[in-house]
Amino acid sequence: MKKQINIFISHSWSYSDKYEGVIKLLDKTNxxxxxxxxxxxxxxxxxxxxxxxxxxxxxxxxxxxxVLILAGVYATYSKWIKNEIKIAKNRGKKIIAIEYWGSEKTSTTVKENADKIIKWQSSSLENAIKELLGD
Structure with missing residues (x-):
């Protein structure tokens, strides 16, 4: 039986399609x-x-x-995403920054605070989670 991993996906409701996309990526993983x-x-x-x-x-x-954070440039200007980064850091949680395909500009705030930066692929997401959590 696989161990369940508890995940928080930081996102902007203005970009809820990207949030749904991360869910689809996770659903393609093991x-x-x-x-x-x-x-x-x-x-x-x-x-x-x-x-x-x-x-x-x-x-x-x-x-x-x-904590998974979409590394879109909007994240640099989002007070709440900055707060979520602060909370994750204070609680010692691993942060994975996900860069959307074709993104020319990404958030340096998110990437500077990430434990791992990945591209928009389910295999990259699965490998990063396993690597960071020691599975």
Missing amino acids: IDYKNYSVPKDDPIHNAKNDKELYEAIDNKIKYTSV
Whole structure:
């Protein structure tokens, strides 16, 4: 029986198609995973302000082993993606930056904080997770 890996996918709801693409990549791997992300169709409704939202995201990331971050240039300007990086770092979580195919510009903020930078391929994602988590 495969060990389940808890994963948080950092993303911008403005780019939810990329989030769905990461899910498809994960589904093509041999990794049994549980998704701790905050998808567009299930936002954190009980957070009344930024502090509560930060705490709610922290509460999700603390149960994960790895944080996947899309390395699109928008991530450089996203306050919440920066917060998710901060939370992951503070909790000692591994960060994998995923560069979308054909991206000419990517986020240096994400890449500078990543433990591994990969291209948009399920095999690269699977190998990076296994490498970083020692599987």
